[in-house]
Amino acid sequence: MKTVYKAHILYTKERSHFEVLENGYVVVDDDGRVTGVAADLATLDSEDAVVIDFGDRLLIPAMNDLHVHAPQYHNQGIAMDLELLPWLQNYTFPEEMKFANRDYAERMYRRFVGDLWRFGTMRACVFATVHTESTRRLMQLFCEAGMGALVGKVGMNRNCPTELTESVEAMVQGYEALIKEWGSEASLVRPIITPRFIPSCTPEMLRACGQLAAKYQLPVQSHLSENKDEIAWVKSLEPESTCYGDAYDRYGLFGQTPTVMAHCVWSEGEELELMKRRDVMVAHCPTSNFNVASGMAPIRQFLNEGLRVGLGSDVSGGHDLSIFRMMVYAIQVSKMRYQQNHELPFLTLAEAFWMATKSAGSFFGSVGSFEPGYEFDALVIDDSDLNHDNYSLLERLERYIYLGDDRQIVRRFCQGKEI
Numbered sequence: 001m002k003t004v005y006k007a008h009i010l011y012t013k014e015r016s017h018f019e020v021l022e023n024g025y026v027v028v029d030d031d032g033r034v035t036g037v038a039a040d041l042a043t044l045d046s047e048d049a050v051v052i053d054f055g056d057r058l059l060i061p062a063m064n065d066l067h068v069h070a071p072q073y074h075n076q077g078i079a080m081d082l083e084l085l086p087w088l089q090n091y092t093f094p095e096e097m098k099f100a101n102r103d104y105a106e107r108m109y110r111r112f113v114g115d116l117w118r119f120g121t122m123r124a125c126v127f128a129t130v131h132t133e134s135t136r137r138l139m140q141l142f143c144e145a146g147m148g149a150l151v152g153k154v155g156m157n158r159n160c161p162t163e164l165t166e167s168v169e170a171m172v173q174g175y176e177a178l179i180k181e182w183g184s185e186a187s188l189v190r191p192i193i194t195p196r197f198i199p200s201c202t203p204e205m206l207r208a209c210g211q212l213a214a215k216y217q218l219p220v221q222s223h224l225s226e227n228k229d230e231i232a233w234v235k236s237l238e239p240e241s242t243c244y245g246d247a248y249d250r251y252g253l254f255g256q257t258p259t260v261m262a263h264c265v266w267s268e269g270e271e272l273e274l275m276k277r278r279d280v281m282v283a284h285c286p287t288s289n290f291n292v293a294s295g296m297a298p299i300r301q302f303l304n305e306g307l308r309v310g311l312g313s314d315v316s317g318g319h320d321l322s323i324f325r326m327m328v329y330a331i332q333v334s335k336m337r338y339q340q341n342h343e344l345p346f347l348t349l350a351e352a353f354w355m356a357t358k359s360a361g362s363f364f365g366s367v368g369s370f371e372p373g374y375e376f377d378a379l380v381i382d383d384s385d386l387n388h389d390n391y392s393l394l395e396r397l398e399r400y401i402y403l404g405d406d407r408q409i410v411r412r413f414c415q416g417k418e419i
Contacts, residue, residue: 001049002045002046002048005059006023007055007057008059008396009021009059009060010060011357012350015350016348021037025037028376028416029416034376036372054380057383057410058397060397061369061378062120062121062377062379063119064323065116065123066281066363067262067285068312069127071108072315073109073115073316074316084229096129099128100163105137119324119406119409120323120406123361128153129164130171130174132178136178142188148377149190150191150192150363151189153171155196156200171208172208178191193221194221194222195248195253198244199237206247206251207252210253214256214257220257225267226263227292227293227295231266243274244271245261254274258281259279259281262314263283263288264282279308282299282302282310283311287317289333291318296333308363310356310362311327311352312326313326322406334346353401381397381410382408383396383400385408
């Protein structure tokens with residue numbers, strides 16, 4: 001049986017503008033997919049459908065987080081006065097060692113998944129740790145919650161503590177065990193091949209990661225050109241590569257299967273051209289880029305050149321899990337870049353919203369919009385406490401993005417099911 005939801009509906013089919021339907025309707029079938037959206041119910045195929053009226057509330061697509069480190073949840077808001085590499089060595093790696101303990105992993109991961117839900121993030125690309133059992137538990141928690149996730153057991157075997165070093169053979173065996181359980185393309189929760197970054201992986205491990213991605217047709221996630229010191233380090237470790245992106249490409253980890261790379265703050269020239277050719281997606285993480293002093297990613301340039309861009313919280317380099325606030329920070333970062341050169345215009349609200357919903361959602365399939373055929377991932381926002389003076393619907397959404405929080409999210413849906 002189909003379900004019809006009535007509310008003030010706002011979404012972005014295109015990045016340039018919002019679709020706004022005052023007292024509109026969206027029809028969802030039993031499979032959790034949208035079959036129609038319109039201002040007039042009579043124009044939709046809604047015979048025998050159950051109608052649920054959300055009244056004066058806003059109905060928007062749910063959020064998607066394209067880059068977040070689940071085991072760093074405990075460190076959120078800590079060591080924000082360090083740059084990337086010392087932050088990793090002194091805080092991040094010691095915290096990730098604790099996930100050898102499955103009880104500790106259970107406690108932290110359960111809170112992490114709960115907070116993603118709280119902030120309205122229904123899908124996420126997630127880094128776990130090298131530990132297969134705690135990664136398995138994280139995937140189980142996403143399954144139990146009914147939320148979508150691509151979860152990566154991290155590959156690393158050099159330039160890291162011994163406790164986080166894993167042999168290539170053990171990494172492959174751990175992945176194949178997880179793939180056996182969650183290998184179906186139809187699953188909401190799936191593995192994603194996750195070499196941490198070039199400095200943490202020997203050529204043998206990178207090659208094995210590329211082979212796993214090709215053999216099982218799994219997506220890939222990692223970090224790219226986040227920090228200038230990191231880029232120089234990669235050049236010394238992979239001297240035959242022409243750029244950081246080429247180092248991944250040589251191992252089959254740069255668009256040979258769907259690929260998302262976090263940060264890309266300093267991607268330019270040949271690397272940028274390779275990203276375009278390979279359709280590598282960018283996970284823009286503005287708070288993390290500021291907190292670990294990486295820089296300001298040229299997102300307007302990326303969009304103008306046709307790259308796909310989504311938003312990531314990058315906890316705990318980023319201090320905030322809310323993708324709504326990532327929209328705000330992304331706009332602010334683009335304004336600072338505009339002040340530097342006055343060449344490219346800064347991001348609009350529609351563009352930031354589109355990156356968080358339809359663009360980021362594309363990495364998970366037909367996700368992030370209310371167009372027919374899209375999976376119904378949605379949030380119902382009760383902004384009555386913010387709407388005190390008859391604001392327009394777009395103004396209400398903007399005020400929620402800038403001023404609201406999880407308390408105004410009153411209903412959450414993933415793949416058509418209320419979560």
